[in-house]
Amino acid sequence: MAILEVSNLKKVYTTRLGGTHVQALRNVTFSVEQGEYVAIMGESGSGKTTLLNILAALDTPTSGQVIVDSKNLSDLKEKDLSAFRRNNLGFVFQDFNLLDTFNLQDNIFLPLVLSGKSYPEMKQKIDPIAAELGISDILQKYPYEVSGGQKQRAAVARAIITEPKLLLADEPTGALDSHSADGLLRTFDQLNADGQTVVMVTHSVKAACHAQRVLFIQDGEVFHQLYRGKHTEEELFALISDTLTLLATGGEKDA
Amino acid sequence: MRKGFYMRFAAQNLQKNSKFYIPYLIASSLTASMFYIMCFLENNPGLEKHSAQKWMLHFGAIIIGIFAVILLLYINSFLMKRRQKEIGLYNVLGMEKQHICRIFGWETLYSYFITMACGFGVGILLSKLFLLLLCKLTNVTHALSFYISGKGMGITLLLFAGIFLLLLVLNQFKIHFSHPVELLRGGNVGEKEPKSNWFLAILGLGLTGTGYYIALTTTSAVAAIKSFFIAVLLVIVGTYFLFIAGTIVLLKLLRKNKKFYYKTNHFTAVSGLLYRMKQNATGLASICVLATMVIVMISSTVSLNMNVNKIINQTYPHDYSIDIQSTNPKFFQNFLKSLKEKNTNHTFKNEHTTRYLSIQANEKGNNLEVPNQMEQYFNCKTYLFFLSAEDYTASTGIRLSLQDNETAVFDFTKKNRLPDTFSILDSSFKQTAALKTSPFASNISPTVMENAHVIVVKNHQILNKLQKEFQEIFGKSGNYLSALSYSYSFDTDGTDAEKVSFLKTIQMELSKECKASAVNSNGYSISSRQDGEKGFRNTYGGMLFLGLFLSILFLMATVLIIYYKQISEGYDDAKRFQIMQKVGMSQTEVKKSIHSQVLIVFFLPLAVAVLHMIVAFPYMTKLLRAMYLTDIPLFTLCTVCTVAIFALVYVIVYALTTHTYYKIVSSAN
Secondary structure (H helix, E strand, C coil): CEEEEEEEEEEEEECCCCCCEEEEEEEEEEEEECCCEEEEECCCCCCHHHHHHHHCCCCCCCEEEEEECCEEHHHCCHHHHHHHHHHHEEEECCCCCCCCCCCHHHHHHHHHHHCCCCHHHHHHHHHHHHHHHCCHHHCCCCHHHCCHHHHHHHHHHHHHCCCCCEEEEECCCCCCCHHHHHHHHHHHHHHHHCCCEEEEEECCHHHHCCCCEEEEEECCEEEEEEECCCCCHHHHHHHHHHHHHHHHHCHHHHC | CCCCHHHHHHHHHHHHCHHHHHHHHHHHHHHHHHHHHHHHHHCCCCCCCCCHHHHHHHHHHHHHHHHHHHHHHHHHHHHHHHCHHHHHHHHHCCCCHHHHHHHHHHHHHHHHHHHHHHHHHHHHHHHHHHHHHHHHHHCCCCCCCCCCCHHHHHHHHHHHHHHHHHHHHHHHHHHHCCCHHHHHHHHHCCCCCCCCCHHHHHHHHHHHHHHHHHHHHCCCCCCCHHHHHHHHHHHHHHHHHHHHHHHHHHHHHHHHCHHHHCCHHHHHHHHHHHHHHHHHHHHHHHHHHHHHHHHHHHHHHHHHHHCHHHHHHHHCCCCEEEEEEECCCCHHHHHHHHHHHHCCCCCCEEEEEEEEEEEEEEEECCEEECCCCHHHHHCCCEEEEEEEHHHHHHHHCCCCCCCCCEEEEEECCCCCCCCCEEEECCEEEEEEEECCCCCCCCCCCHHHHCCEEEEEECCHHHHHHHHHHHHHHHHHHHHHHCCCEEEEEEECCCCHHHHHHHHHHHHHHHHHHHHHHCCCCEEEEEEEHHHHHHHHHHHHHHHHHHHHHHHHHHHHHHHHHHHHHHHHHHHHHHHHHHHHHHHCCCHHHHHHHHHHHHHHHHHHHHHHHHHHHHHHHHHHHHHHHHCCCCCHHHHHHHHHHHHHHHHHHHHHHHHHHHHHHHHHHHHCC
């Protein structure tokens, strides 16, 4: 069953004074199956982040539709949207987006508190997740007291504590050193192995080759996709690199 | 680098940061102009030297001066915080610190010139207006002259040169000891969680509590003016500590309560407030203190002025009132006779004479103790005025029939009654009647009134006996102390000016008479309604003027602090706003949450100010009573109105600045 269906998505930005139109997404169609791990790749300005924002219901498309768990996002009202986002979607961002005013535990609790869960219930949920992510000892610390990798693991904990249908990650390794990035990617692998559906936007080849499927976006369209299939990580790495080279050199002419 | 580069650069900076600098320059200019106006009024040649008014204006100028330093320091620290990123950028782009310092030097110089130019412009224009206001309020008819005060300008130039130099030096230090990368990150350095400082919180609570206790337990306003001043200082310091440490301790306690804390509404509010309080505690405490001052000043000075006519009528029921105490029993009659003979062109109407024996004592149960040491005697709290029934009837027309040891008593305040039976010196008396009418035409001083009683005895024999007993305990000096006093009041016809000049005639006549009688032990005092009225209007009007003037200044500071607070919070909140939305709060939820936090932060100072006012109220009524204002309902009304108007202004400022705040928050989205 497809947990996420995106069809004919189009997004046009109009500058404030009217004049220029910028087409961020031209015509994007793809779907993600339950339990899949999908990476979306593309250069800066290719429309990745716009796509992710629309998937997250933080932005609305000019035309086309997004169906998450057989619910059409454009049918939901603003009030229901945030509850839907809270219950069905988890986010991991490049810059962590942790609130400085909360310690890590409270940051992780945030979506649960918003849903009106009680403290014992939340505590029960956080313990196994924190143990799995290796942040049990630093839950009482504040974001500015811990390293980038630890911050990102806390952000992951926040994203998955609601048991979302879909985990969306926007350049999750972008602000991490290679050691922390490897750790985080292993975490994603583990989560996916446990059945979590993951959609990750990235331009790191290393991050992308952890996925089962890689979508390439250029100039607002899905340009190509690669399945991992039986390829090893190294082979997938080479394939992705080749595709990116193609995109950078002659891709535009072919499109 | 090209010539004039720094100058142009500095000018550009001011322009670029106009959102911050325009309010800053407006504030500094207004403060400068108000300081100039105060100096101008104080140095006005039309003002009498060493008058209460001159002293009040001088006091006002000092307050404005101190205030200017604090206000500009506060705004400067805000501006520097906001411009950290900019300074870091210059540094990274290759400017040396000395270059940046030079730019700041020029900026400060520009600010100084703009402040002085605008300050003097506005100050000179408005000084005429304030001059007229002062004349109107103090009822001065000979108009004080309008001029441009060179001395005032000089002092203002010097004061602000000093302030700006101080700011410049502080900023140079800041720039010198900073690292470019830290500066570049600017406000985004992880805001450390505030520590709960129990010591400071408890100290704040203790200081405020002690201040409140002193204010509430003070019984006599005049005697305790010093202790009340201490109470005010305690409460001010306590308020700062409570805002800085107390709020954080309280919020942290709330956070420890898991059941309370992990609720949708409380969760973001408590942590958000914790963060806000850390940044704004000083600003909020300042608003609170300023608001309290404005409310106290306006409500008391306005009610004094609204009641000034009543106060004058009560204090001076007659045009003149003369008190004479002399060991020569004929002295008063002789004086009056010669006064009337020499001034046949003046009428003597509504004459009223009271003859009495005045004794001070300490109440010890039923015994009214009269100490035999001069110093102790004059420190006695209870004032007793003994009259014979005959003299009482002569003054009031009320007939009394009393036995030898019986008295009829008039108590000036209902609260303090004499015991039913009491002994004084070697006599003891029994109260048989409570009198409703005072034998005196005019009110006695409010400070004396609290413990003053008129005691009417049967006849002159008893009064004489008392007089003798009193005289004996002092020996020789008892001669004078035990002499009978005459209180004489009357009205005349004529204009106010004539009446004032007649006062001088009476004074001369009396002092001449004293010399002629060759008795050293004559004491007298004269008061005239017209002369007293001038004094009252002068003092009360001057106080109202000062109150209004300072209130304008304080209100301006309040508005400014609020404005800067809103702007700085707007920038900080924008980021939080975004994150919360991404994590699953709807836009309306986020707005509601932020709005309620802003509201609490905003109205907390006002609420505390009102609380301070409520606690100060009983003391204020006592203080006003000492200033002859007894109309407590009027003062209550004035206070309520002042609070209401102040709250209204506050809400308007809030609404206007909130607009700016939301613009900042949503533009970042």
